[in-house]
Amino acid sequence: MTDLITVAARRAGPGGEGSAHPGDNGPMTSVAIVTGASSGIGAATARRLAAEGFHVLAAARRTDRLAELVAKIEAAGGAATAVECDVTSDGSVARLAEAAAAAPGPVTLLVNNAGGARGLDPVESGSVGDWQWMYDVNVLGTLRVTQALLPALEASGAGTIVIVSSTAGFVVYEGGGGYSAAKHAQTAVAGTLRLELCGRPVRVVEIDPGMVKTEEFGVVRFDGDAERASAVYAGVAEPLVAEDVADCIAWCATRPHHVNVDRLVVRPLAQAAQHKVHRVT
Secondary structure, eight states: OOOHHHHHHHHTSGGGOOOOOTTOSSOOOOEEEEESTTSHHHHHHHHHHHHTTOEEEEEESOHHHHHHHHHHHHHTTOEEEEEEOOTTOHHHHHHHHHHHHTSSSOEEEEEEOOOOOOOOOOGGGOOHHHHHHHIIIIIIHHHHHHHHHHHHHHHTTSEEEEEEOOGGGTOOOTTOHHHHHHHHHHHHHHHHHHHHTTTSSEEEEEEEEOSBOOSSHHHHHTTTOHHHHHHTTTTOSOOBOHHHHHHHHHHHHTSOTTOOOOEEEEOOTTEEETTEEOOOO
16 A cells, blocks of 8 residues: 555655655655635545645634544544634634644645635625625635745745635626625735745645535525525535545645646536526426
């Protein structure tokens, strides 16, 4: 069986070569940090990256969920550490950076996954509070975490930043003004960062999922109304699930380091565009 830790360590260095600190006798485990890891795409990504051989720092607010996730990863033979983190808090993100500094290897991968949507109201009546929350968690959360972890990613010699945005980051739709605005901004952060890091050993990947059915995204958006959340997927035979997006993230992150997948758009077969969804009635 392939030594997964060795595989991950080889990915840590430029061009897929091994990475080790001076004086070490062999390759080290690469560390991946995943925000929003307590559920949905974040949890699926943490599990997938652990299976790929990374030591995963699973970061989120809900420590009980993180404990369950880490236990599952370890039971499957992987390695993970739970880190309580609220991406809207400067102090909390600083503590995440401290945990990364104490991790058992170079930090080669950051997955900025924490985010979400609130409300589906038109612009004229949308909640300013909801818009502020969406901007803070999606945009400023990505900014805080990226700024805090970028030194470690660059020091690894082969860093990768994955920003999980959305197809809402390049289209608009009625009722989606706040979420689309936040995701457009997040997309702008990804593109700008890629330009600014050109020539440095850190690549930037943007993942833009379309319709993904997870246990919480829609429920949060509709303030706990599970019926409204479920109606979004009514008649759609096979919407994406969290594991589909995690698969895309893992694929991009494990390409040879000279390969940068700038943007990956992923939708279910039933969704041809944001406004074009085949539903079976």
